[in-house]
Amino acid sequence: MMKKDNLTWIAIKTGLLSGVIAIFLCLIGMVEVFSKRDVVEKIITLGDFILLATAVSAGVIAARAASQTDQQRQPLKSLFAGALAGITTGVLIAAFIGLSQQINLRSVFLSASPSLFNLLTFKGGTSWIWMYPAIGIAAGLLGTTLFLLPEKFRQPITRAIFITFLMALFSGLFRVVMINQSSGIAKLAKYLFGQTGLTLSGAIIFFVAVVAISMFWSARSKNLQEGFARIPKRGQTSIRVVVFALLAYVVLMLPQVSGPFIAQVIVIVSLYALMGLGLNITLGFAGLLDLGFVAFFAVGAYTVGLLTSYGIFGLQHIPFWVAAPIAVLVSMMFGAFLGLPVLGIRGDYLAIATLGFGEIVRLLAGSDFLAPFFGGPQGIIGIQKPCLGTLGEFIRVDVPRVCNGLEFAGPKEIYYLAVASAILVAFIALRLQRSRLGRAWMAIREDEDVAEALGINLIQTKLLAYMLGAAFAGLGGAIFTVLVGSIFATSMQLIVSINVVALIIVGGMGSIPGVIVGAIALIGMPELLREVSEYRFLFYGAALIMMMLAKPEGLWPSQATLRELHHEDAGEDSEIAPAKSSQAKA
């Protein structure tokens, strides 16, 4: 039997938890850093937004708990729980501010700076003492209201908040792109987007527009789909062709419109997508967790560097177009070379062994021992850019060769190279997934012993997984080198491998669109948002844990994984799993 005092306790606990999270966000400096960026100009900064978000989500969670205690819906009870959770959050934050004015937290926590408290106390004064609880109640009630709204309204509104928030985050980009256009568009840009966030009118316009479109869509989407199905086959194909052509046009024109910065971001996203597609073969298809994946990236990069550089370490001076396939082949061989010894190792031991390999490669490449070949800590510099056309003669060291034709000098040109490679590799991966080899990989992932009994050659199949994964990563490394124009062993850190693992996990293991979604979300977002990039690894860590807890199949799962994960919900050791009902005693 659930009683009311129990609900009170749940609400207070939720509030305390979200308050602790809010204080945590303050202490790691996130609130202060984020407050430099607006969500809505002059009204709410990103820092305020995340603090507010903790209280609102406390309201949502408390309201959900309240609705679960009884069978029938009792809005008043939910509202009470939400308000209580909200006010607890607010009181806790206020207590934190009060405490920090008594003792000096700065001597331990670097981020508990005067400017943070200046911000939190609304530039001095004492009004914050009652402001925080009041805002907390309001936010908690807002969360509860959101929860209580019928599905028909809740979905459009949450969607609208989310999209408006995204628009606000990227408003600087939209503004820069649009202001360079004709005067009408520039005026519109200034009306909607401020320097670092949306203007008030922009926010309202986006919010209302998304709500309207979303409600219209949920009412009409069925009709539209049926309408599309009713069009004759030929018409459908031509519509698809038109959509495809439009997409291609956008992809082709994008770097011309957006400028080098965005082009560079897209190049980096494509390179990570390339690596992600490679690791997706070894991890996603064959189930072999490789934490030393950066080694293959390094091999590709160093091969291209050694073969094309006009610096002192350049062995050959062949064009990129010849060097890149060689780099892919060399990485493939290296994949086999690293794959051979670890063939017999499974599971988590494999992860650690490959991590060791990755670190060995980095340490050797950066050591004085191999410096005569790989440049050691100084790295390899002066890498010849790719050139469509004839390349001038190599004259002497440190003089770039002249390109007669189109030179892929900057991110704007390399964009095409990277995007084309990513599309090509995605296509290859898609075909591989449905091939006999792809099925063999998945069989190995599910159960090695059974797969072997079914006549799959483990050695050959696993080696191919390593080799193909390495090939994709090598291609990524090759393009990365020409983008940057130099290679340093210090850029081949473990963190790159972790990045790639994280983007696969977030996108969905074994799913090719998932890899691309993951690359955009985990690599593109932090590259675009300077404020966020400081905390990107914190986000990655949190994202990995939360994905494992809540959605192990990823944001965009492959159908097969989805079926598996929801089929075997009960694990073998489930009887030791903690009993959740133990709290009910209180």
Next chain:
Amino acid sequence: MRTSFGERLLDLAVSGFLWGFRILIVLIVVLGTFLTIRAGKYTGEQWIDFVVFGISQGSIYALIALGYTMVYGILRMINFAHGEIFMSGAFGGYFIATWLTGIGFMDKYPVLGLIFSMLFGMLISTLIALLVERIAYRPLRGAPRLVPLISAIGASFFLQYTFRGFFGPGVYAYPSMKALEGQWMFFGIGILKVQIVVAIAAFVMMAILYSIVMFTKIGKAMRAVSENKDVAALMGIDVNRIIVTTFALGAAMAGAAGVLYALTYRQVNFFIGFTPGIKAFTAAVLGGIGNIPGAMVGGLVLGIVESVGPALFLDSLGIPRPYQLKDAIAYIMLVMILLFRPSGILGERVSKKA
């Protein structure tokens, strides 16, 4: 079963490759050692220095390795965030040591000061480990093996960058203790005081842990759970509580190791957990994962090989600045052990099936 010629050839190639790898490493070690000893570049005193440094470093690895080995023994899971728990202990010790130095306590009672800073480091790291266990590991018990490992990697990065957020990216200088400066003379050979103190403190901690595991009731329960969870539960053991205790004990050891590490290197930073973490894992595997005396032996062996190795194997092979490859030696040992004897020196149970 029918195997084609090509498949047999592939098998042959694989085993040939592995044997070649083994022979190559053995050759390097033997040849390098032979050449170094013949060249006589280092004096006996220098060798002793290397070994003592190796022992003090190795005892730190051993302390961290205990946490890996105990958790693996019970949950069959690599606690990837253990290195970060070690780092948090170093930070805890740093703050208390700075405070004690500031009020002059450290100079008056250096032994008590050291004990306090170790205790505080252990407290912090235990708290963090319990939080991590509660949030990131417990809900995933019984999930496929890859899932908790990935969650642990996430926890590792989350902790690293949380500490970076709290304390900034800079390096904190651990306060120097006057009592630990200089050397003690043994039979005419000077040995740094810090190294002796670190080794002694680590051995004391290991002895405490060993007696907890072997001679107390809770230790008995831990051994029972690592033997077989279900049967232990049937015998009336609260498995959940034992798992939490295991995490806490391992984390306390790592926290103590963190303070000792900070004492040796005099610097604390959010990134110091990673390399010692991997090396301690190597030590745990080296001694046979799941095996507590094994972790201690493995830590010492790793510490000594890593400290003596560059001078002994690599120097006379014409490799410039062999100490740059110190970490590489540890990683090569890790890979070799995982390849050729995953059960470790003292281990007998866990095998390739891991």
